[in-house]
Amino acid sequence: MEALLINPSLSRLKPSSKLTPLSQFTKPTIFLLPLRLRCVPRFQFTVSAISNQNYSQLTEREGLVEEEKEEEYYGEVNKIIGSRAMEGGTGMEYLIEWKDGHTPSWVPSANIAGDVVAEYETPWWIAAKKADESALRQLLAANSEIEELSDGRDIDAVDSDGRTALLFVAGLGSEGCVRLLAQAGANLNHRENSGGLTALHMAAGYVKPGVAQALLELGADPEVEDERGRTPLDLAREVLKATPKGNPIQFARRIGLEKVIKVIEAAIYEYAEVEEILEKRGKGDNVEYLVKWKDGGENQWVMAQCIAEDLVRDFEAGLEYAVAEGVVGKRESEDGKREYLVKWIDMEEPTWEPEENVDPELINEFEQSPGVETVTVPDAVGS
Secondary structure, three states: OEEEEEEEEOHHHOOOOOOOOOOOOOOOOOOOOOOOOOOOEOOEEEEEEEEOOOHHHHOOOOOHHHHHOOOOOOOEEEEEEEEEEOHHHOOEEEEEEEOOOOOOEEEEHHHOOHHHHHHHHHHHHHHHHOOOHHHHHHHHHHHHHOOOOOOEOOOOOOOOOOOOHHHHHHHHOOHHHHHHHHHOOOOOOOOOOOOOOOHHHHHHHOOOHHHHHHHHHHOOOOOOOOOOOOOHHHHHHHHHHHOOOOOHHHHHHHHHHHHHHHHHHHHHHOOOOEEEEEEEEOOHHHOEEEEEEOOOOOOEEEEHHHOOHHHHHHHHOOOOOOOEEEEEEEEEEOOOOEEEEEEEOOOOOOEEEEHHHOOHHHHHHHHOOOOOOOEEEOOOOOO
8 A cells, every 4th residue: 555655844944043032012122133034945845655565566667766765845035025914913924035936925934044034023023112113114115115026014913922013112102103003004903912902002001191092093992802801991090090199109100091091081982972960989080970871872980071061060969851852932131141942852841941051953953943033031030
């Protein structure tokens, strides 16, 4: 019975020494590497054919002697011309240009000589970990020049922890680098592998309110959760809670965290309109209100600073809310103050209300209706 054994060996693509990983989120270290292209083998296949029954017959075939010998094929790397992150950000693959003219092909980083990868990647990671906007711009410009010839550099290239350049520059507080990478197409919501953090989590955790604002303006999702179920807002609040009060050294940090929290809260609640405040909890700077949204969304606890002051003031004064159906009349008192007769959905009789208590849209709709007249009445006339 004949058996065909194919034993691929990619060891010739391995470097003799390991490259120091650039995965630590600390002050970057500049690695003095001999950045050169090495002529390394592409693949080495060992193929042998063994016949247990008809060995003598096989010896008569043309070229059998050559088939019995170990056959090896080598391809020499010319350079890396493209990169892409593997699914799930678990590693990298590189598009290799071969010296023998074969069609470029994708090869996992583990199967490529370390110095070849280092020459391609080290400038990128040094620029990212130093938040060097000029260096990143140059690398991106060079990348755009070769796009038509290859897939180019993956803007979302990952390190061993699944972190992209955007996560590093966000944590370092570089708004310029964040905008540059976003413009180049970086994934604003990429989650790294070690904890599921996004760039917005990094900006929140490292107290970078300017970067948080920039990311939100660019479209980052503030609701993405890390592996512990925390949104960037949750993380900022958690860090603030753990930061000591009354410590002069921590004062600036607390101020920065409060700014981050306000920025994210403003983005989350910017387009939501409160219909009614239902409950209150907390003290001092941590006061929150349970609000009912006009769009019918689920009731939520919202920090006081994110709610209109008049709503908070009315709630604290114990005022009840009613829903207006429309404006049906207008009058002006002797002191020049304007009032509108408001018809309510849940009340039989309309009531006169000061202009500041009436929805401007209802006033505008009423004013544009034909036959509207203003009647001047004494102050004593009640509502």
